[in-house]
Amino acid sequence: DTAVSQTPKYLVTQMGNDKSIKCEQNLGHDTMYWYKQDSKKFLKIMFSYNNKELIINETVPNRFSPKSPDKAHLNLHINSLELGDSAVYFCASSRGPSGSDTQYFGPGTRLTVL
């Protein structure tokens, strides 16, 4: 059973389009995250939600809007895609919002903006 799953695995789109990435976890965790990994492999946190409430928003452009319909899902919608948005986006979850709680990562979504 996949603990943290993301769809789609690959996403290729044109500049200016709007796209969504979905994330689901079946671990019963309260906290979920979105990270962006750039071409140099730096992994940076974008958002964190705990019990469907936003707790971390790391200076991400307004074009990125996370939505958590329930504790098991955290989706990421991106408006007006730009070339610089090309990256691998990882969803993760943890038991709670403490940084010492182990984070479990999904397989990633590779977004390519042309």
Added chain:
Amino acid sequence: TQLLEQSPQFLSIQEGENLTVYCNSSSVFSSLQWYRQEPGEGPVLLVTVVTGGEVKKLKRLTFQFGDARKDSSLHITAAQTGDTGLYLCAGLNAGNMLTFGGGTRLMVKP
């Protein structure tokens, strides 16, 4: 901004060799984590070190947290091809967020 620098960025060795990778910062972290990431997958936590000077072993992998909690090292003894991957360190800051380093890409050749 707290930065974690990992070195080397790339390392290619033969099976059976030993290696050490480093994770350095000018900032103090309350704990430090090491992850391994394989192509097409997300990072997987290997270990968390919390106390300055702490040493943890995971089979052939030895992790050490610096006394001042600003740096860490990962030593692999008798590397195997299965050790190939991207090794990431991540420090937990006072704001309860993880800051990741840029990773060391290790290739172990048979």
